[in-house]
Amino acid sequence: MKKIFAFLFVLFSIFTVHAQIERVKWTTETEKLSDTEYHLIYKAEIEDHWHLYSQFLPEDSTIPTEFFYNEEQLGKDFELIGKATESESITDFDKVFQMDLTYFEDHATFTQKIRILNPEIKNIESEASYQACDDKSCIFDSQVLNFSLTGSSEVVVATIDDKSKVLSEKLQLNVTGWDKYEKEEVKEKSNFGIFILGFLGGLIALLTPCVFPMIPLTVSFFTKSASNSQKGLVNAMLYGVFILLIYVLLSLPFHFLDSLNPEILNTISTNVWLNIFFFLILAFFAFSFFGYYEITLPASWGNKMDAASSNIGGFIGIFFMALTLAIVSFSCTGPILGSLLAGSLTSDGGAMQLTMGMTGFGLALALPFTLFAMFPKWLNALPKSGGWLNTVKVVLGFLELAMAFKFLSNADLVKHWGLLKREVFIGIWIVLGIGLLLYLLGKIKFPHDGPLKKLSFGRISFAVLVAAFVVYLIPGLTNTKHANLKLLSGFPPPLPYSLYEKESDCPLGLNCYKDLAEGLEAAKTENKPIMLDFTGWACVNCRKMEEQVWSQDKIYNLLKKDYVIVSLYVDDRKELDEDEQFQFIKHNGSLKNIKTIGDKWATLQTLNFASNSQPFYVLLNHDMELLNYTNAYETDDEAYYDWLMEGLKNFKE
Known part of the structure; x- marks a missing residue:
């Protein structure tokens, strides 16, 4: 089972088909290197507008191309030499999974070197397992291939036993009613959110003692030192532009790393040691903010930049002034930038999200210097520096x-x-919240705090907000329905990762079935419609749907009382019982081995719905007729409720 899938938002489309569409055609070749060594060459022809993923993807992004071999042959008749190499690929932003991935377009070649251990072997059987996507949907497929060591090679025209035929037929649901419902369109997400977070971080940085006092000093310098007010205004605006530019430039090296190896950025979210490193770094920053020590760049850096800004006039001198500000204010901006860096790189946007965040941060820092230069009288309205900055x-x-x-x-x-x-x-978090509340009320102090004569309105107001947040967190400690802190969904560990023993391993304690046949039988017995819930154990968006949308009272009650939920986990790597394992014959005559629970449900999803995205919801009656259009990551609870109600209405009619 893969860990957290890096796709936070999946685009998809539903096609009116009832057999899996072949998007990649495979052929094989064998190249003899010596009497005992061969190259097994896989060649893939990829349909226009589709792409096939590389073998080498970030650990928890999506499903890579993989090659498997007959267990009875591998190690006995032949052995692998190293890993399969692949032809030139493309690394770019993938619209489906919203991250940089490596893939192939039009065609791809994979070469595996082997050593023959049994001179009598004539053929080698292999299985290519892969995922192919266009800009809106994906298929997950596999194909059994044959390599002939006697000079000929071909795609196997499969034959299967009677058990496989019966079990294959059970995957075909023969879903009807496709012509009744429109295709759902899902909008692409943007990086605007991380830009706003960066902007807010910059505004916070302005209120620190390293930056705030610099605003009136710097603006006064530009307005008084220039030969005329217009030139002073231009210089101040240029100063702001250079501040923005410096922070944007800080993100550029990560684009270089991303282009060399996107895994460097995209695997951070699940890399144990990097997450521990970020934990230690942010804790280190926190105690710096508490005043136990200062984090500063070498003083010589600031001195050199300051000297350069004095000795060099014009645009370059102003640039060095902006660089000096960035260096001397690092003790306050560094921790905020560190959080921004960690937050950006542990999301799926990688370097581009970091650039957007840095742009927002730089813009927030630059704006005051420009605005106050344009309207110098505003400086009189600024509060005086003091102890509140340390707060x-x-x-x-x-x-x-x-x-x-x-x-x-x-x-x-x-x-x-x-x-x-x-x-x-x-x-x-509750303990930290109580500590912050006590600090705001003056009950605890830190090294740089002066005497607190009285509580200001702002301090009291913020203390009330902190107290309210702590109270909001308290139900999260209980084993009740109130433990679902929806406003923080996806931030704390998921609900099932709990100290309490849960009565049900279904979402929110709802009744659900994890086998389609059992669910269908229950639906007939209870005379209720079915909701197929194609999900994954490690699907982040699935958890968000359950904790934020399903948890709404009217939706929860509707799912509990009026629907039979059948949750099919497509990433479940638990092997099926031996008598349930089979080979699925596809329309092109090749085979797919169904060995795990996930293999079975993923094949059923792509076969019947031509989609491999999760979450993915289908409403059906007992005759496998659609009751509404298929649905996916719908965070609008009203729209989701209406969708469920429409399906229930169609079922009753």
Whole structure:
């Protein structure tokens, strides 16, 4: 079972077909290198507008191309020498999985070197397992191939036994009613969200003691040192542009790394040691904000930049002034940038999201210098520097520490250590929230805090918000329906990762079936419609749908009382019982080995619905007739409720 799938948003389309469409055609060749060594050459012809994925993908992105061999032959008749090599590929942003992936267009060649151990062997059987996608949908498929060591090779025209024929037929649902419903369109997501987060981070950085006092000093310098007010305004605007440019430039090296190896950025979200590293770094930043030590770049850097800005006039001098600001303010901006870096690179957007975040951050820092230069009278409205700036730093320290535990939680989930179960994680946040509340009320102090004579309105207001957040977290410690903290969905560990023993392993404790035949029988007995829930154990968007949408009272009650849920886990790698394993013969005459539960349900999904995206929901009656259009990642609970109600209405009619 793969860990967290890196796709946070899946585009898909539904085709009116009842047999899997062949998007990739495979042929084989054999190249003799010596009496005992051969090259097995796989050649794939890929349909226009579709692409086939590389063998070498980020660990938890999507399904790579893989080659398997007959277990009775491998190690006895021949052995593999190294890994299969592949022809020139493309690494680019994939619209389906919203991340940089490596894939092939038009055609691909894979070459596996082998050594013959049995001189009598004439043929080698292999299975190519792969996923192919266009811009909207995917298929997951496999094909049994034959390599002849006597000079001929061909795609096997499969024959299967009677058991396989019977079990293959059961996968064909013969779904009807496709002509009644329109195809669903899903909008692409953008990087605007990370830009806004970066912008907010920049606004917070402005309120730190390293940056805030620089605003009136720098603006006064430009307005007074220039020969005229117009030139001073231009210089101040240029200064702001250079601040923005510097932070954008900081993200460019990550694009270089991304182009060399996208795995460097895209595997961070599930890399245990990198998550632990981020935990330690953010904790280190947090205690810096608390005032126990300062994180600064070498003083010589700032001195050199300051000297350069004084000695060099014009545009270049202003650029060095902006660079000086970035260096001397690092002790306050560094921790915020560190959080932005970690948050961007542990999402699926990689370097591009980092650039968007840095752009937002730089823009927020640059705007005040430009605006106050344009309207210098506004400087009179700025609050005076004082102890409140240190308060901002300490508050940021608590937020950094809370964020740090998110990364430690990622590592814990991947390794299943059980250290940060959901209730433990929420408990830590409650403790940090109480600590922040006590600080705001003046009950605890840190090294750089002065005497607190009275509580300001802003301090009291923020303390109330913190107290409200702590109260909101408390139900998360319980084993009740209120433990689902929907506003934080996807941030704490998932609901099943709990200290409590759950009565049901179905989402939200709903009744569900994990076998289609059992679910259909229950639906007939209870006279209810079926909701096929194509899901995955490690599907992030599936959990978001369950915790944020299914948990809505009217949707929850509708699913519980009026539907039979059949949850089919397409990433379940548990092997089927031997008498349930079979070979599925496809329309092109090749075979797919159905060995695991996931193989079975993934094949059923692509065969009947020509889609390989999760979550994926289908409403059916007992005769396998559609009751509404198929649905996917629909976060609008009203729209999802209407979709369910329409299906129920059609069932009753």
